[in-house]
Amino acid sequence: xxxxxxxxxxxxxxxxxxxxxxxxxxxxxxxxxxxxxxxxxxxxxxxxxxxxxxxxxxxxxxxxxxxxxxxxxxxxxxxxxxxxxxxxxxxxxxxxxxxxxxxxxxxxxxxxxxxxxxxxxxxxxxxxxxxxxxxxxxxxxxxxxxxxxxxxxxxxxxxxxxxxxxxxxxxxxxxxxxxxxxxxxxxxxxxxxxxxxxxxxxxxxxxxxxxxxxxxxxxxxxxxxxxxxxxxxxxxxxxxxxxxxxxxxxxxxxxxxxxxxxxxxxxxxxxxxxxxxxxxxxxxxx
Numbered sequence: 709x710x711x712x713x714x715x716x717x718x719x720x721x722x723x724x725x726x727x728x729x730x731x732x733x734x735x736x737x738x739x740x741x742x743x744x745x746x747x748x749x750x751x752x753x754x755x756x757x758x759x760x761x762x763x764x765x766x767x768x769x770x771x772x773x774x775x776x777x778x779x780x781x782x783x784x785x786x787x788x789x790x791x792x793x794x795x796x797x798x799x800x801x802x803x804x805x806x807x808x809x810x811x812x813x814x815x816x817x818x819x820x821x822x823x824x825x826x827x828x829x830x831x832x833x834x835x836x837x838x839x840x841x842x843x844x845x846x847x848x849x850x851x852x853x854x855x856x857x858x859x860x861x862x863x864x865x866x867x868x869x870x871x872x873x874x875x876x877x878x879x880x881x882x883x884x885x886x887x888x889x890x891x892x893x894x895x896x897x898x899x900x901x902x903x904x905x906x907x908x909x910x911x912x913x914x915x916x917x918x919x920x921x922x923x924x925x926x927x928x929x930x931x932x933x934x935x936x937x938x939x940x941x942x943x944x945x946x947x948x949x950x951x952x953x954x955x956x957x958x959x960x961x962x963x964x965x966x967x968x969x970x971x972x973x974x975x976x977x978x979x980x981x982x983x984x985x986x987x988x989x990x991x992x993x994x
Contacts, residue, residue: 746970748765748766749963749966749967750963751766751768751769752765752959752963753777753964753966753967754772754773754774754776755769755770755773755776756771756773756775757960759771760959760960776961776963776964777964779961779964780965780968785951787944787965787968789941789942790941791968793859793941793942793944794943794944797933798922798923798926798927800863800867801863801866801922802919802922802923802926805866805867805868805873806873806915806919806922808868808869809870809874810877810903810908810915811903812869812874813869813877813878813880813881814877814881814899814907816828816878817881817882818881818882818889818899818902818907819899828874828878831871831874832871832874834871835872840931843931843935846865846936847935849865850864850865856936856937857936857937857938857940858937858941859941861936862932862933862936862943865932873918873921873922876914876917876918877911877914880914881907881911884906884907884910888910889902889907892906917980919980920980923973923976924973927944927972928973929943929945930943930946930949934946934949944965944968944969948962948965948969951965
């Protein structure tokens with residue numbers, strides 16, 4: 709190798725190192741910008757109103773206190789009831805949406821029946837309908853059935869298969885080799901057994917990702933619970949908004965409520981991060 713080739717390789721390597729440093733620096737700055745609101749909420753939640761009013765909002769608390777949390781979890785606020793309601797809504801939504809989406813996706817991916825593809829694309833096209841368009845019809849339906857300000861009024865309209873979930877699972881199920889399905893049929897397995905014993909276990913990363921998406925979207929749901937159950941039972945997002953309206957000058961209480969709303973989502977992400985990475989890798993290979 710000539711000296712010119714050596715110097716050229718060294719220059720390329722130097723540029724590559726500079727590029728990596730620039731990428732990591734940019735990612736670090738972006739991560740700091742994204743994390744700052746969460747840190748601000750966390751620090752403010754542990755401050756007293758006097759501490760927040762007399763010091764910089766970005767300063768650490770002078771004395772860390774749990775007073776804000778005890779205030780919103782007890783007494784007239786009863787924020788704990790909103791947390792329990794939200795947990796129950798999320799559990800019902802996850803079970804209903806994931807289960808029905810799995811069966812619908814398997815039917816569209818592996819079963820043969822007239823108009824299968826047409827029905828699938830018509831179902832998928834409903835994703836283009838804005839959610840706000842459906843609010844008034846859904847509210848009128850729930851109100852006529854006497855379900856406004858009830859738990860089931862929040863849950864029923866959205867507890868079944870969603871177009872996005874069906875599409876995601878259908879693509880995953882179609883990627884499973886047909887030879888495996890045929891071998892199971894030769895052994896006498898029916899559609900339900902093939903789905904529960906073969907297809908679903910082989911699609912665990914996708915199911916974990918779908919579960920996480922459903923948990924996050926339903927935990928953060930605000931518009932429909934606010935409209936159908938603005939009095940009781942309140943979800944955590946509605947309770948936080950109500951708290952902000954009542955105590956718009958007491959940001960320590962509002963930030964305590966926000967912190968309580970964020971903690972479960974962080975825990976869910978930490979529990980499911982391996983499955984998320986596996987799902988991304990699996991989707992990329994397909």
